[in-house]
Amino acid sequence: MTGPYDFTLGLGDDALIAAQRLGEWTSRAPEMEEDIALANIALDQLGAARLLLTYAGELEGAGRDEDALAYLRDDREFRNCLLVELPNGDFAVTMAKLFFLAAYQLPLYTALAGCADERLAAIGAKARKESAYHLDHASLWVKRLGDGTEESHRRMQAAVDQIWPYTHELFTADPAAPVDPATLRADFDATVSAVLAEGTLTRPETGWTPGGGRAGVHTEHLSYLLAEMQVLHRAHPGARW
């Protein structure tokens, strides 16, 4: 299905929706240091989203810029994976989401940095450094919570169990894409297994494998997220901000 436009749009949407969810944590984190860290990661994701969406708009050639793509598409036109649109839940759910996302984005951006498309290669080279930080941060929390108290272990395992089914969609084979996601699976599995083991956590069996995000078939959560994100922009058509 995917040419460079769909591929770039999908990655841009992943980063944008992830940033939107992380931004919801602002002033609500368990520690002040974590408030800063989550805002920092949200800002990185948003930065990557802006670069990717701007490039996607150029590839499309229909005159849509980052804001047209972010604010004026409906949920059926968004191409993000389901994982990023899931609600934040408690801190363990947020860390499970971030951990799986970063464990996917790091090898993805690393591979992108070596791809033939110069723009995507430049974006990959910049974003992979940030992903490495995100992965480090989330891994530490998965370990802390997994191997912390009984309560935190229970919550971390529940979060991993809840989010795990949504990781499979990330690796759907797409040989035509600049980087075939299927090739990233081994790297992801190795990272995940090592961190979960250190956190005394169990990797769930693979059963249910929800998907559809890349085709614009989302969970019921995305429409609400977009309603909030887009409300002001849509209320003032054509305005500059």
Add this chain to the structure above:
Amino acid sequence: MYGNDFAPPEDGPGGGLLGEVEAAEAALREAAARARRGGPDPDEDLEAYFADVIDADQKIEPRDWMPEAYRKGLIRQIAQHAHSEIIGMQPEGNWISRAPSLKRKAILLAKVQDEAGHGLYLYAAAETLGVSRDELVELLLDGRQKYSSIFNYPTLTWADVGAIGWLVDGAAIVNQVPLCRCSYGPYARAMIRVCKEESFHQRQGYEILHTLAHGTPEQKAMAQDAVNRWWYPSLAMFGPPDGDSTHSSQSMAWKIKRFSNDELRQRFVDMCVQQAEILGLTIPDPDLRWNDDRQSYDYTQPDYDELMRVIKGDGPCNRERMAHRRRAHSDGAWVREAAAAYAAKQSNKEKVAA
């Protein structure tokens, strides 16, 4: 950083004040370089020594002797300043999810992140006075210490984010620039760092309002409405009029505070009038006019009864702001406990390995 990507306006707000911050920083370095007395003589009166250091415009540092009231007053002031940064994340954080462009969203995220950083920096400065951050946070959550009254007002539209940057951060800078020269070294150094970033935030807010005021009629009306609602609460940020201010004279004598509430308020008004003209927005005070004799603007004082009501807890958002902070703290307790338990396990492992 992705957010901070526009060039500062040539003569935008904060320009002159930023110069003052840099001058204070230079003065701080000079004071540190000047040969300082090596400490009080064995039979010297400690209070006299302390007074000497203050008179010579040297800085008091954490290990120096200081009057108990100086220490207590500073803890109160610095802590309340830190609390304000932390509570102040809420009104602006309220618009992160709805920011109208990705660039504005990035800038706002970066700003709120800066505020959390200021909070941490100030708590660290307070800790040099022998109190822990946890204790101070408890005092905030119990309602025994205050934060700035301004954060008890709601952000009802996007333009409020601009008005907070221009007016609230503007008032904060006018208040804080003199603190860059305050007699307590860690506080002065914190203020230098904070003021530099605040000055940047103020420009961003000004730019938001400028864009709105030169946009569609609806955008301009939104900007004017925000300025109308934030003007007097911002003026009230300087505290009660000089005659009613309880901490002033002692703070001045100790060179913690360097100007009175009314002096700083006047400086702020004079600064804003000119900027409002460039913005093309009106300051909501029909009696605002230039006074040739005083070479300053005459203006209508804020409603100090309202200020007192807000400080006592009856502003529009006091309850929500505190409930939000308490909820974040209590919802996060299990995470902090997990981090502590994990750290203890790791350090045990290291001991066993060693």
